[in-house]
Structures are given as C-alpha cells and as structure tokens.
Amino acid sequence: MTVKVRFAPSPTGKLHVGNIRAALLNWLFAHKNDGVFLLRSDDTDQARSTEAFEKGIQTDLAWLGLTHHEFARQSERFKVYDDVSEYLRAEGYLYPCFETPEELDRKRKLQRARGLPPVYDRAALSLSEADREKYRAEGREPHWRFKLSREVVQWTDLIRGDTSVDTASVSDPVLIREDGQYLYTLPSCIDDVDFAITHVVRGEDHVTNTATQIEVFKAVMAYRGEGTLPAFGHHSLLVGKEGEALSKRLGSLSIEGMREQGIEPAAITSLLARLGTSDPVEAVTDLSKLADGFSFDRMGRAPARFDMDELMQLNAKILQMTDYADVEDRLSAMGVDEQLWLAVRGNITTLNDAAQWRSIVEGEIDPVIAPEDREATDAAAAAVPEGTITEDDWSKLTNAVKEATGRKGKQLFMPLRLALTGQSHGPEMATMFARIGSKKAKARLSGNRA
Structure with a gap:
C-alpha cells in the first residue's frame, strides 16, 4: 500500500502555525514512508475563497519545503459531489430539513433548559410530503442532514489509540445548505475516497467529526462500490507558552508574517515537528532528517505549547550554522558580504539583523559614551x-x-x-x-x- 495523505486548507485566509503544523506532520509521515502528499484546495465556499489566498498557501508551503506531489481543487469537482448527493438522497442517507436558524436555536435552548444535550431531534423525518411542499411554497428551501446510525463508532487512532464516539450523542450533520452550498464534510469524504487517501491526520478538535465522517465514508464507498476507510490520527492543538488559547493570536502568527520578520523556514519546521512529542527540539535544517525521526508513537495528548521566544532562539541557532553561500542572494541584496556575515552571524536573531550591523559599520551612529x-x-x-x-x-x-x-x-x-x-x-x-x-x-x- 502506498501511503497517501492530504493537507486541505480553505483559501479563505492565510496559513498560520496552527494549520501549518498539520501540513508538516502529514508531509513528514508521507516522506518517511515514500508516500504521496496531496494538496487540496477546499474552495467550496466560493464567496470567501480567493485565488490570492490559494496562491499564498502554495507559496508558504513551498517556502517551508513542503512540496506536494498532487494538487486538487474542490470547485472543479461539483459535478462529482452532485452525483454522490443524489445517490445519498435516494438511499435515505440525506434528508431535507426546513427549520430556520432561529427555530433551531430555540430548540437547543429548550433542550439545555431541560438538562438535555442539544442534539437535533430529527423532527424533519416526521414531515409528510405535503408538509414539505407547503414549506417550499412559502419560499423555504431545505438544508440536508446526514442520518447517523446512532451507534458507537470505533477506530484505532494513530495518536490517541482506541477511540470511540456514540453518534447518538451528536446531531445529524448538515452536509448541504439551503442555497445548495456543500459544507466541509461531504466533499472531503468523497475526495478522500476518490483520491485513495490512506491516512487522515488533523487536530483533536476533529475527533467527534471523525465519527460522523466514518459513517459518511461508508455511504460514499457503498455508492462507489470500492474504497478503503483511511486511518485517522488526531494530534494535540497548539496553545501559548502559558497554556493560553492561541485562537485569537493566530492571525499574527501567519507564515507570511513570520517570513517577513526574517524567521527561517527551518526554524518553524524544527519547532513544529517536535512540539507535543517526547523528542527534544533541535535546530534541523534538513526536512529529510526530521522525517527520519518522525513517529506518531512519540506524540502525546497534552496540548503543545508554542513559544515565540523558543522559535527565535532556534532561528538564531540556525543562522549560526548557515554558510554565506546558502543565503548569499539575500545578503547581497542587503549589502552584506561574506566577511561581515561571518563576523555577525553568531550575534543575530534574524537575517535582517545582519543589515543593521552593516548600517552600524558603514553608516553613521551616535556614539554612547558615559x-x-x-x-x-x-x-x-x-x-x-x-x-x-x-x-x-x-x-x-x-x-x-x-x-x-x-x-x-x-x-x-x-x-x-x-x-x-x-x-x-x-x-x-x-x-x-x-x-x-x-x-x-x-x-x-x-x-x-x-
């Protein structure tokens, strides 16, 4: 079996340390196993997806050295999704629901008030055809939910070990919106089957999603008459150095922003590859060496602490190891020659600092004399x-x-x-x-x- 993984960002924003860590782990696993790394643009949200963001994602991945073997774009596969969804409707996997967001919100509030979990009550399954026609006559279009088995779904997680989720504890997921737009789950499962993805590795916030998606996978494979359920792995999420949530800071931790700050790609990959593992963080400039030492067995379940200071220290170590020839094009643009580079590289945090030392040497300064x-x-x-x-x-x-x-x-x-x-x-x-x-x-x- 050829290992095949995917990284599937939505081109609705910039890559940051949180999602690039998932890309890196997938890439390292594929590289170690002589496998295939697929980059998939999940651009089903046509209103928010842009070509600029898609190009930015590819630029960031290439800069980090995470080259992909294959590329796919979901907006080019709508006909495929339409075909599968027609089958799922015909077979009763998908059912139409006419509740408005406000009505659903009221239901959830009532359930919580009664001490019940806010799980969708499947009221739409009780609607008659006449009821549905009445709603349509009023101008309501349905959203479509996937009917879960309400059984326990089990799998052996690559990182968490034996894992199970009772699908009776979650709502039937909405796969298609009222306006016909596909939400994440259905296109993703169809693509994973069609592109023969063998391993799906992502954050632990997807554990419950995985249980529902396994059932969607099985329905898609039933339609295809072939396919294999991928193995799943859920890594811990990044938090700040004090354990605080990073979610509000991710915008300031974009890969593009780090590149503009002068952070080296090897510093980012060296840190993110080892965070949350039992291995020490080391400055490694060769991605192949990082891949050789990669193993899901070394990954823990505790949140991985991301410390910007640690990243900058790694950056400094990498620059100390860097020969002039490796950065000559960038240094030449700053007017920094080899002699000056050899003199200053042990005392800088980013490459841009070398230009500051050039200014000190060749420009004018005010001396500091007590x-x-x-x-x-x-x-x-x-x-x-x-x-x-x-x-x-x-x-x-x-x-x-x-x-x-x-x-x-x-x-x-x-x-x-x-x-x-x-x-x-x-x-x-x-x-x-x-x-x-x-x-x-x-x-x-x-x-x-x-």
Whole structure:
C-alpha cells in the first residue's frame, strides 16, 4: 500500500502555525514512508475563497519545503459531489430539513433548559410530503442532514489509540445548505475516497467529526462500490507558552508574517515537528532528517505549547550554522558580504539583523559614551592608527588604553564597544573595528557622530 495523505486548507485566509503544523506532520509521515502528499484546495465556499489566498498557501508551503506531489481543487469537482448527493438522497442517507436558524436555536435552548444535550431531534423525518411542499411554497428551501446510525463508532487512532464516539450523542450533520452550498464534510469524504487517501491526520478538535465522517465514508464507498476507510490520527492543538488559547493570536502568527520578520523556514519546521512529542527540539535544517525521526508513537495528548521566544532562539541557532553561500542572494541584496556575515552571524536573531550591523559599520551612529568613560575613549581615539587598519590593530589599541588608564576586563572593553557601535552586545570587536575604519573609529571614540 502506498501511503497517501492530504493537507486541505480553505483559501479563505492565510496559513498560520496552527494549520501549518498539520501540513508538516502529514508531509513528514508521507516522506518517511515514500508516500504521496496531496494538496487540496477546499474552495467550496466560493464567496470567501480567493485565488490570492490559494496562491499564498502554495507559496508558504513551498517556502517551508513542503512540496506536494498532487494538487486538487474542490470547485472543479461539483459535478462529482452532485452525483454522490443524489445517490445519498435516494438511499435515505440525506434528508431535507426546513427549520430556520432561529427555530433551531430555540430548540437547543429548550433542550439545555431541560438538562438535555442539544442534539437535533430529527423532527424533519416526521414531515409528510405535503408538509414539505407547503414549506417550499412559502419560499423555504431545505438544508440536508446526514442520518447517523446512532451507534458507537470505533477506530484505532494513530495518536490517541482506541477511540470511540456514540453518534447518538451528536446531531445529524448538515452536509448541504439551503442555497445548495456543500459544507466541509461531504466533499472531503468523497475526495478522500476518490483520491485513495490512506491516512487522515488533523487536530483533536476533529475527533467527534471523525465519527460522523466514518459513517459518511461508508455511504460514499457503498455508492462507489470500492474504497478503503483511511486511518485517522488526531494530534494535540497548539496553545501559548502559558497554556493560553492561541485562537485569537493566530492571525499574527501567519507564515507570511513570520517570513517577513526574517524567521527561517527551518526554524518553524524544527519547532513544529517536535512540539507535543517526547523528542527534544533541535535546530534541523534538513526536512529529510526530521522525517527520519518522525513517529506518531512519540506524540502525546497534552496540548503543545508554542513559544515565540523558543522559535527565535532556534532561528538564531540556525543562522549560526548557515554558510554565506546558502543565503548569499539575500545578503547581497542587503549589502552584506561574506566577511561581515561571518563576523555577525553568531550575534543575530534574524537575517535582517545582519543589515543593521552593516548600517552600524558603514553608516553613521551616535556614539554612547558615559562621562566616567571619557578618559578611556579619548585614550582609544589617540591610539587609532592612521590609514588602513586590521584586526590585529584592535589588540594594540586596547593595550594602549589599558596602559593609559589602568582599566581591564569589562571596564576596558564595554566603553569602547558602546562608543564604536552604540551597542552593549555584538560581534567580535576586532573585526568590527577593522570594518569601521580609522577615520570613523577615531571620530566615534572622540564622541562625534560618524
């Protein structure tokens, strides 16, 4: 059996860390098993779906290295869904319901008031044909529900183990709206059967949905006369570092936004691949290596904590490992050469920080000199050699200041760093000193903007 998984976002918004984690887990599983990764655009909501969002999704996935083998678009398969839905109606799997949203809301409130679960009462099944015609004459069009078996549905979850849901505890799901628009479930199940999806891996918020969808799967396979029920896996959801819900923040955690912040794709995949597992989070730049160590057995059920600070630390580690040739096109656009890159890469969090160090070296800054440090910086200014300076000149300068002032350690080096760069932390000063140059260094050490 060839493993085949799918990632099926709706092109109604941008990808964020929550849904990209599902894409990554599916991709890693497929890659490890020499399988197929299908990207499916769930664009049945034509009013909200846009080509721009669809292209953005593909751009984000490609940037992360999550290349797909096959692509499908649901809006091109409406005829297929129509054919299956006709069969489901004829066989009694789908039944028409005429309640308005307000009527359904009143029913749920009454059930809760009586201490009952708000499960649809199947009142529509008691309607006569005359009743239905009356509603239609009033201008009401039905929505269509799938009639569940009201039995316990069981499966062995790839992550949660043996799992069961009593479908009597949930409402018959609405599969088709009054305006004829297909909701998520029916097209998804049809596509999973038709494209021979072997494993469906998604968030644990879909556990109850899976029980109802298994029954829809079986109905679709009965119509097709073939097909195999996929295996299901439900991973834990992401929460914030303090355990808070991420749902309100997901818009600010878009993949596009992270890319614009200068976060490396390997930092995102390294973190998301290991969150919620028993494996330590490590900076891994090769997706194949991440896939080799991937296993559902290592995934726990506790919520996975997403910490932006941890992501930034990973980003810094990855940049420390990055050769100039791997990012030359991006650095060249910033005016950063290999020598400067080698000097600053151990002291940056994002690639954009390298450009800031270039500005410090080649642009103008206001030196930071405390009154009590003026003696040391004046001595340093006097010790700056004329003409071209090298990294070796840095030790000569600091020795001269040490002799003139008696300073050593932090008291010696910090005032010089602040005067020359305006920063209290940063790359090795020998390289920075040589790059800043004699004229600019002398001016800054003298307290002048340069």
